[in-house]
Amino acid sequence: MEQFHRVIVSSAKGGIGKSTTALGTAAALASLGHRTLLVDCDVGNRCLDLMLGVEDRILCDLGDVAAERCEPSAAVTAVPGREALRFCAAPYAWPEGVPIERLPAALDKLAEASGAEFVFCDTAGSGETVRRIVSDFADGAFILSTQQPASIRSAERTAQLLTSIRPIPCRLVISCFDDRAARRGKRAGLLEIIDRTHVRTAGVVPLDPVLMLAQEEGRIPDADSRAGIAFRNIARRLLGEDVRLFEGMGALRARRVL
């Protein structure tokens, strides 16, 4: 897979696994020894601090850095249990009087302050924040889709929108994938999703109840869960490794769910 280091995670449809995938992949890269910064760019609706269980550690956020109210390092939080992972929270509201054009510069400062090799920007999926990150910061995008028709259409449109802003490489992550339903023909299979979105695939994250539980408890999902393995596979592809679609996932076979 083409390598990129500043990844925007996007898709205009809500509630389809963007934040889960941003967190899971960033944590997997960190586990593989790569310093990674995860930035919650979902202004007004932050959630990653809770999902990581670091909500009590947040002193400053992305908005404070953009408004130059703090040193960038003050907005970078270490994540217990993941030595190479750093996190920056989104502001509850974008700071008044600060043009959104300052967002990419704030991300640059955070990347430098954290010494990150990889930066993941979790977004709300659309809007001016996404536009700014694509035009002046990201060098690649993860576009999320589930098997739902509305989500597939949204992924296709999001890829078109992002590349119209700047032609960065887009990679599809198929999230909440229900392989049993795909096998029975009840829900879209992999080929249909890939074909309809016109986006090359970075990976498939199976539907895994472990994720919701981990998020409610504010901890990173176990590396040996199906989702954990999927995130590691995506991380390894981002590092340039050639990894089979369902490597390490036991009975899951791509040809059965195409």
Ligand SMILES: Nc1ncnc2c1ncn2[C@@H]1O[C@H](COP(=O)(O)OP(=O)(O)OP(=O)(O)O)[C@@H](O)[C@H]1O
């Ligand atoms: N692979 C998966 N298997 C099972 N549940 C999942 C999976 N991915 C995400 N979820 C669940 O789906 C819900 C929405 O996930 P998430 O918050 O990551 O979506 P989102 O696209 O970031 O949403 P929003 O648009 O609100 O930002 C969460 O409850 C999460 O636990």
Ligand SMILES: [Mg+2]
């Ligand atoms: Mg989200």
